[in-house]
Amino acid sequence: xxxDTPARLLQLxxxxxxxxxxxxxxxxxxLGVSRRTVRRDIDRLRELGYPVQATKGADGGYRLVAGKAxxxxxxxxxxxxxxxxxxxxxxxHAVEGVDEASVRALAKLEQVLPARLRHRVSxxxxxxxxxxxxxxxxxxxxxxxxxxxxxxxxxRLRFAYRDKDGSESRRLTEPHRxxxxxxxxxxxxxxxxxxxxxxFRVDRVREPFATGVRFAPRELPAGSAAEYLRRSIxxxxxxxxxxxxxxxxxxxxxxxxxxxxxxxxEADGAxxxxxxxxxxxxxxxxxxxxxxxxxxxxxxxxxxxVECVRELGGRLSRAGARGV
Numbered sequence: 488x489x490x491d492t493p494a495r496l497l498q499l500x501x502x503x504x505x506x507x508x509x510x511x512x513x514x515x516x517x518l519g520v521s522r523r524t525v526r527r528d529i530d531r532l533r534e535l536g537y538p539v540q541a542t543k544g545a546d547g548g549y550r551l552v553a554g555k556a557x558x559x560x561x562x563x564x565x566x567x568x569x570x571x572x573x574x575x576x577x578x579x580h581a582v583e584g585v586d587e588a589s590v591r592a593l594a595k596l597e598q599v600l601p602a603r604l605r606h607r608v609s610x611x612x613x614x615x616x617x618x619x620x621x622x623x624x625x626x627x628x629x630x631x632x633x634x635x636x637x638x639x640x641x642x643r644l645r646f647a648y649r650d651k652d653g654s655e656s657r658r659l660t661e662p663h664r665x666x667x668x669x670x671x672x673x674x675x676x677x678x679x680x681x682x683x684x685x686x687f688r689v690d691r692v693r694e695p696f697a698t699g700v701r702f703a704p705r706e707l708p709a710g711s712a713a714e715y716l717r718r719s720i721x722x723x724x725x726x727x728x729x730x731x732x733x734x735x736x737x738x739x740x741x742x743x744x745x746x747x748x749x750x751x752x753e754a755d756g757a758x759x760x761x762x763x764x765x766x767x768x769x770x771x772x773x774x775x776x777x778x779x780x781x782x783x784x785x786x787x788x789x790x791x792x793v794e795c796v797r798e799l800g801g802r803l804s805r806a807g808a809r810g811v
Contacts, residue, residue: 492528495520499528503539503551504595506632507640507697510548538599553599594632594639626672626690631665633695634674638662643700644676647693658687661702664712665689668748675712677705684708686719717748717764728789730773732762736782744780749773770795 495518502509502517515522529539529549542548597605637644644662649655660676663684667673672689684707709715734741734752738760741752750764766773774795777784786793 492531496528496531499525500532500537500551503532503537503549504598505639506594506598506636507642507699508542508548508550514549551599553601553605594635597632630689630692630695631672633697634662634665634689634692637697638664640697641701641704643679643698643702644695645698646695648687649691649693659698660685660687661705663704663707666712666716666748668716668746673716675707675715684715686716711747713747720748727765728770728791729765730763730789730792731787732777732784733759733787734762734780734782734784735759736780740782741780745776749776771799774799 499514499518502514511522511525514525518525518528520528529541532539538552540550540552542550634644636642641661643659645657645659647655648658659679660674661679662674662676664675665672666675674687674689674692676685676687677683678685707715709718733755736759738752738754741760741762745752745762749766750762752760752762755761770792773792777786777796778799786796
Protein backbone atom coordinates (compact mmCIF):
# COMPACT_ATOMS: atom_id res chain seq x y z
CA UNK A 488 0.00 0.00 0.00
CA UNK A 489 1.33 3.44 -0.96
CA UNK A 490 0.45 5.89 1.84
CA ASP A 491 2.38 8.84 0.42
CA THR A 492 -0.12 10.77 -1.72
CA PRO A 493 2.36 12.25 -4.28
CA ALA A 494 4.00 8.84 -4.78
CA ARG A 495 0.59 7.21 -5.16
CA LEU A 496 -0.49 9.82 -7.71
CA LEU A 497 2.65 9.13 -9.76
CA GLN A 498 1.96 5.39 -9.61
CA LEU A 499 -1.65 5.98 -10.65
CA UNK A 500 -0.57 8.22 -13.52
CA UNK A 501 1.91 5.58 -14.69
CA UNK A 502 -0.88 2.97 -14.79
CA UNK A 503 -3.25 5.31 -16.63
CA UNK A 504 -0.63 6.07 -19.26
CA UNK A 505 -0.89 2.47 -20.42
CA UNK A 506 -3.32 2.70 -23.38
CA UNK A 507 -6.19 0.74 -21.90
CA UNK A 508 -9.16 1.28 -19.59
CA UNK A 509 -8.60 0.50 -15.92
CA UNK A 510 -11.59 -0.66 -13.82
CA UNK A 511 -11.83 1.16 -10.51
CA UNK A 512 -11.54 -2.12 -8.61
CA UNK A 513 -8.32 -3.07 -10.36
CA UNK A 514 -6.77 0.34 -9.65
CA UNK A 515 -7.84 -0.03 -6.03
CA UNK A 516 -6.09 -3.42 -5.81
CA UNK A 517 -2.93 -2.20 -7.57
CA LEU A 518 -2.59 0.85 -5.32
CA GLY A 519 -3.72 -0.85 -2.13
CA VAL A 520 -6.32 1.81 -1.34
CA SER A 521 -10.10 2.09 -1.33
CA ARG A 522 -12.13 2.92 -4.44
CA ARG A 523 -13.09 6.18 -2.79
CA THR A 524 -9.41 7.11 -2.52
CA VAL A 525 -8.95 6.20 -6.18
CA ARG A 526 -11.77 8.57 -7.13
CA ARG A 527 -10.21 11.37 -5.08
CA ASP A 528 -6.83 10.75 -6.71
CA ILE A 529 -8.44 10.84 -10.17
CA ASP A 530 -9.93 14.22 -9.28
CA ARG A 531 -6.47 15.45 -8.21
CA LEU A 532 -4.98 14.41 -11.55
CA ARG A 533 -7.74 16.23 -13.38
CA GLU A 534 -7.02 19.35 -11.34
CA LEU A 535 -3.40 19.07 -12.51
CA GLY A 536 -4.58 19.03 -16.11
CA TYR A 537 -4.47 15.30 -16.94
CA PRO A 538 -7.51 14.39 -19.12
CA VAL A 539 -8.80 11.30 -17.30
CA GLN A 540 -12.01 9.95 -18.81
CA ALA A 541 -14.40 7.91 -16.66
CA THR A 542 -16.97 5.37 -17.85
CA LYS A 543 -20.06 4.30 -15.98
CA GLY A 544 -20.89 0.74 -15.12
CA ALA A 545 -20.85 -1.88 -12.39
CA ASP A 546 -17.14 -1.40 -11.79
CA GLY A 547 -16.49 1.91 -13.53
CA GLY A 548 -13.38 2.52 -15.59
CA TYR A 549 -10.76 5.19 -16.16
CA ARG A 550 -8.64 5.98 -19.17
CA LEU A 551 -6.15 8.74 -19.91
CA VAL A 552 -7.15 10.36 -23.20
CA ALA A 553 -5.72 13.00 -25.49
CA GLY A 554 -6.85 16.44 -24.42
CA LYS A 555 -6.92 19.87 -25.97
CA ALA A 556 -3.39 20.53 -24.74
CA UNK A 557 -0.40 18.52 -23.56
CA UNK A 558 -0.67 17.37 -19.92
CA UNK A 559 1.76 19.19 -17.59
CA UNK A 560 4.86 17.22 -18.50
CA UNK A 561 8.33 18.74 -18.56
CA UNK A 562 8.10 18.92 -22.35
CA UNK A 563 7.01 21.66 -24.70
CA UNK A 564 5.39 20.94 -28.07
CA UNK A 565 8.66 20.97 -30.00
CA UNK A 566 10.33 18.60 -27.53
CA UNK A 567 7.36 16.23 -27.58
CA UNK A 568 7.41 16.08 -31.39
CA UNK A 569 11.19 15.58 -31.45
CA UNK A 570 11.03 12.73 -28.95
CA UNK A 571 8.14 11.01 -30.74
CA UNK A 572 9.90 11.22 -34.13
CA UNK A 573 13.15 9.91 -32.65
CA UNK A 574 11.47 7.00 -30.89
CA UNK A 575 9.49 6.12 -34.04
CA UNK A 576 12.64 6.10 -36.19
CA UNK A 577 14.61 3.99 -33.74
CA UNK A 578 11.83 1.56 -32.88
CA UNK A 579 11.06 0.81 -36.52
CA HIS A 580 14.51 -0.65 -37.10
CA ALA A 581 15.19 -2.45 -33.80
CA VAL A 582 18.27 -0.32 -33.21
CA GLU A 583 20.32 -1.81 -30.39
CA GLY A 584 19.74 0.15 -27.21
CA VAL A 585 16.23 1.20 -28.29
CA ASP A 586 14.52 -1.60 -26.41
CA GLU A 587 11.07 -2.37 -25.09
CA ALA A 588 11.20 0.45 -22.55
CA SER A 589 11.54 2.95 -25.39
CA VAL A 590 8.61 1.40 -27.25
CA ARG A 591 6.49 1.66 -24.09
CA ALA A 592 7.53 5.31 -23.82
CA LEU A 593 6.45 5.87 -27.42
CA ALA A 594 3.08 4.23 -26.76
CA LYS A 595 2.49 6.45 -23.72
CA LEU A 596 3.61 9.63 -25.48
CA GLU A 597 1.51 9.11 -28.61
CA GLN A 598 -1.54 8.28 -26.51
CA VAL A 599 -1.64 11.75 -24.92
CA LEU A 600 -0.39 13.80 -27.88
CA PRO A 601 -3.06 16.23 -29.07
CA ALA A 602 -4.23 15.66 -32.64
CA ARG A 603 -2.30 18.69 -33.94
CA LEU A 604 1.00 17.32 -32.58
CA ARG A 605 0.26 13.76 -33.70
CA HIS A 606 -0.29 15.11 -37.22
CA ARG A 607 3.05 16.96 -37.08
CA VAL A 608 4.86 13.78 -36.03
CA SER A 609 3.36 11.77 -38.91
CA UNK A 610 4.05 14.54 -41.44
CA UNK A 611 7.66 14.95 -40.35
CA UNK A 612 8.38 11.24 -40.42
CA UNK A 613 6.77 10.85 -43.86
CA UNK A 614 8.91 13.70 -45.21
CA UNK A 615 12.25 12.31 -43.98
CA UNK A 616 14.37 9.31 -44.91
CA UNK A 617 17.12 7.84 -42.77
CA UNK A 618 20.50 7.36 -44.44
CA UNK A 619 21.23 4.29 -42.33
CA UNK A 620 19.10 1.84 -40.43
CA UNK A 621 19.39 -1.38 -38.50
CA UNK A 622 20.30 -4.66 -40.18
CA UNK A 623 16.78 -6.05 -39.87
CA UNK A 624 13.57 -5.29 -41.70
CA UNK A 625 11.82 -2.03 -40.86
CA UNK A 626 8.62 -2.14 -38.78
CA UNK A 627 5.75 0.31 -38.54
CA UNK A 628 5.97 2.01 -35.13
CA UNK A 629 2.21 1.59 -34.76
CA UNK A 630 2.70 -2.19 -34.75
CA UNK A 631 5.17 -1.95 -31.89
CA UNK A 632 3.07 0.44 -29.85
CA UNK A 633 -0.02 -1.79 -30.11
CA UNK A 634 2.05 -4.76 -28.97
CA UNK A 635 3.71 -2.82 -26.16
CA UNK A 636 0.33 -1.67 -24.86
CA UNK A 637 -0.98 -5.26 -24.72
CA UNK A 638 2.18 -6.42 -22.93
CA UNK A 639 1.86 -3.66 -20.33
CA UNK A 640 -1.91 -4.09 -19.95
CA UNK A 641 -1.85 -7.93 -19.96
CA UNK A 642 -4.31 -7.89 -22.82
CA ARG A 643 -4.76 -10.62 -25.42
CA LEU A 644 -3.37 -9.77 -28.85
CA ARG A 645 -4.66 -11.03 -32.20
CA PHE A 646 -2.68 -10.72 -35.44
CA ALA A 647 -1.98 -12.20 -38.85
CA TYR A 648 1.40 -13.94 -39.12
CA ARG A 649 3.56 -15.07 -42.03
CA ASP A 650 5.86 -17.99 -41.25
CA LYS A 651 9.37 -18.47 -42.64
CA ASP A 652 8.00 -20.65 -45.45
CA GLY A 653 5.48 -17.95 -46.42
CA SER A 654 2.37 -19.65 -44.98
CA GLU A 655 -0.21 -17.30 -43.44
CA SER A 656 -2.10 -17.84 -40.18
CA ARG A 657 -4.15 -15.96 -37.59
CA ARG A 658 -2.85 -16.02 -34.03
CA LEU A 659 -4.45 -15.24 -30.68
CA THR A 660 -1.82 -14.75 -28.01
CA GLU A 661 -1.12 -13.65 -24.47
CA PRO A 662 1.90 -11.36 -25.05
CA HIS A 663 4.68 -11.55 -22.49
CA ARG A 664 7.48 -9.31 -23.72
CA UNK A 665 8.97 -7.56 -26.75
CA UNK A 666 12.68 -8.30 -27.25
CA UNK A 667 15.12 -6.48 -29.53
CA UNK A 668 18.21 -8.37 -30.73
CA UNK A 669 19.76 -5.31 -32.36
CA UNK A 670 18.76 -6.72 -35.75
CA UNK A 671 15.09 -7.58 -35.29
CA UNK A 672 12.15 -7.25 -32.91
CA UNK A 673 10.58 -10.41 -31.52
CA UNK A 674 7.40 -10.97 -29.50
CA UNK A 675 7.52 -13.66 -26.83
CA UNK A 676 3.95 -14.79 -26.20
CA UNK A 677 1.76 -17.73 -25.23
CA UNK A 678 -0.07 -18.93 -28.35
CA UNK A 679 -3.59 -19.92 -27.32
CA UNK A 680 -4.21 -21.84 -30.55
CA UNK A 681 -1.03 -23.93 -30.18
CA UNK A 682 -1.33 -24.08 -26.38
CA UNK A 683 2.36 -23.35 -26.01
CA UNK A 684 4.91 -20.54 -25.83
CA UNK A 685 6.11 -19.08 -29.13
CA UNK A 686 8.38 -16.35 -30.47
CA PHE A 687 7.21 -14.22 -33.39
CA ARG A 688 9.27 -11.98 -35.65
CA VAL A 689 7.50 -8.64 -35.49
CA ASP A 690 8.34 -7.76 -39.10
CA ARG A 691 6.18 -10.75 -40.12
CA VAL A 692 3.19 -9.55 -38.09
CA ARG A 693 0.25 -7.81 -39.77
CA GLU A 694 -2.94 -6.24 -38.44
CA PRO A 695 -2.16 -6.45 -34.71
CA PHE A 696 -5.34 -5.98 -32.71
CA ALA A 697 -5.73 -5.49 -28.95
CA THR A 698 -8.81 -7.56 -28.06
CA GLY A 699 -9.53 -5.88 -24.72
CA VAL A 700 -9.61 -9.30 -23.01
CA ARG A 701 -7.19 -9.37 -20.08
CA PHE A 702 -5.38 -12.45 -18.78
CA ALA A 703 -3.44 -13.69 -15.76
CA PRO A 704 0.32 -13.92 -16.46
CA ARG A 705 1.72 -17.40 -17.11
CA GLU A 706 5.12 -18.59 -15.95
CA LEU A 707 7.67 -18.38 -18.77
CA PRO A 708 9.69 -21.62 -19.17
CA ALA A 709 12.98 -19.70 -18.95
CA GLY A 710 14.65 -17.19 -16.68
CA SER A 711 13.76 -14.24 -18.90
CA ALA A 712 12.23 -13.39 -22.26
CA ALA A 713 15.69 -12.73 -23.70
CA GLU A 714 16.90 -16.16 -22.58
CA TYR A 715 13.78 -17.85 -23.97
CA LEU A 716 14.31 -16.10 -27.31
CA ARG A 717 17.97 -17.13 -27.38
CA ARG A 718 17.03 -20.77 -26.82
CA SER A 719 14.26 -20.57 -29.42
CA ILE A 720 16.61 -19.13 -32.05
CA UNK A 721 19.18 -21.78 -31.24
CA UNK A 722 16.60 -24.57 -31.72
CA UNK A 723 15.49 -23.17 -35.08
CA UNK A 724 18.99 -22.95 -36.48
CA UNK A 725 20.01 -26.10 -38.31
CA UNK A 726 23.68 -25.10 -38.36
CA UNK A 727 24.94 -23.63 -35.11
CA UNK A 728 28.38 -23.37 -33.61
CA UNK A 729 29.67 -22.96 -30.09
CA UNK A 730 32.07 -20.11 -29.41
CA UNK A 731 34.21 -18.87 -26.55
CA UNK A 732 35.78 -15.42 -26.30
CA UNK A 733 37.89 -13.92 -23.52
CA UNK A 734 37.68 -10.13 -23.03
CA UNK A 735 40.15 -7.98 -21.13
CA UNK A 736 37.26 -5.82 -19.90
CA UNK A 737 34.92 -6.38 -16.97
CA UNK A 738 31.56 -8.15 -17.05
CA UNK A 739 29.83 -4.77 -16.76
CA UNK A 740 31.65 -3.33 -19.77
CA UNK A 741 31.06 -6.36 -22.00
CA UNK A 742 27.42 -6.81 -20.92
CA UNK A 743 26.71 -3.23 -21.96
CA UNK A 744 28.06 -3.88 -25.47
CA UNK A 745 26.94 -7.44 -26.28
CA UNK A 746 23.22 -8.31 -26.74
CA UNK A 747 21.98 -10.67 -24.03
CA UNK A 748 20.71 -13.21 -26.55
CA UNK A 749 24.30 -13.77 -27.78
CA UNK A 750 25.46 -14.90 -24.35
CA UNK A 751 26.12 -13.81 -20.78
CA UNK A 752 29.75 -12.98 -19.89
CA GLU A 753 31.25 -14.44 -16.71
CA ALA A 754 34.17 -13.02 -14.71
CA ASP A 755 37.35 -15.08 -15.09
CA GLY A 756 39.00 -13.97 -11.84
CA ALA A 757 41.84 -12.23 -13.66
CA UNK A 758 40.21 -8.86 -14.29
CA UNK A 759 38.52 -9.97 -17.50
CA UNK A 760 35.55 -12.09 -18.48
CA UNK A 761 34.64 -15.00 -20.74
CA UNK A 762 31.70 -15.07 -23.13
CA UNK A 763 30.41 -18.49 -24.16
CA UNK A 764 27.44 -19.20 -26.35
CA UNK A 765 26.13 -20.63 -29.59
CA UNK A 766 25.08 -18.85 -32.75
CA UNK A 767 23.54 -19.60 -36.10
CA UNK A 768 24.57 -16.22 -37.50
CA UNK A 769 27.39 -15.97 -40.03
CA UNK A 770 30.81 -15.95 -38.33
CA UNK A 771 31.52 -12.70 -40.19
CA UNK A 772 28.65 -10.99 -38.35
CA UNK A 773 29.80 -12.27 -34.95
CA UNK A 774 33.41 -11.23 -35.68
CA UNK A 775 32.32 -7.64 -36.42
CA UNK A 776 30.06 -7.63 -33.35
CA UNK A 777 32.93 -8.72 -31.10
CA UNK A 778 35.24 -6.10 -32.59
CA UNK A 779 32.75 -3.39 -31.64
CA UNK A 780 33.24 -4.10 -27.91
CA UNK A 781 35.55 -1.44 -26.54
CA UNK A 782 38.29 -3.68 -25.12
CA UNK A 783 40.88 -6.27 -26.19
CA UNK A 784 39.63 -9.80 -26.74
CA UNK A 785 40.83 -13.29 -27.66
CA UNK A 786 38.75 -15.80 -29.62
CA UNK A 787 39.29 -19.31 -28.27
CA UNK A 788 37.02 -21.07 -30.71
CA UNK A 789 35.74 -22.23 -33.08
CA UNK A 790 38.52 -22.22 -35.66
CA UNK A 791 36.31 -20.59 -38.30
CA UNK A 792 35.69 -17.62 -36.03
CA VAL A 793 39.37 -17.35 -35.13
CA GLU A 794 40.30 -17.25 -38.80
CA CYS A 795 37.55 -14.75 -39.61
CA VAL A 796 38.72 -12.38 -36.84
CA ARG A 797 42.30 -12.71 -38.07
CA GLU A 798 41.29 -11.83 -41.64
CA LEU A 799 39.14 -8.95 -40.47
CA GLY A 800 41.98 -7.56 -38.37
CA GLY A 801 44.39 -7.74 -41.28
CA ARG A 802 41.91 -6.08 -43.61
CA LEU A 803 41.31 -3.22 -41.19
CA SER A 804 45.04 -2.78 -40.58
CA ARG A 805 45.72 -2.54 -44.31
CA ALA A 806 42.87 -0.07 -44.76
CA GLY A 807 44.29 2.08 -41.98
CA ALA A 808 47.79 1.95 -43.44
CA ARG A 809 46.56 3.09 -46.85
CA GLY A 810 44.80 6.04 -45.26
CA VAL A 811 47.97 7.44 -43.70
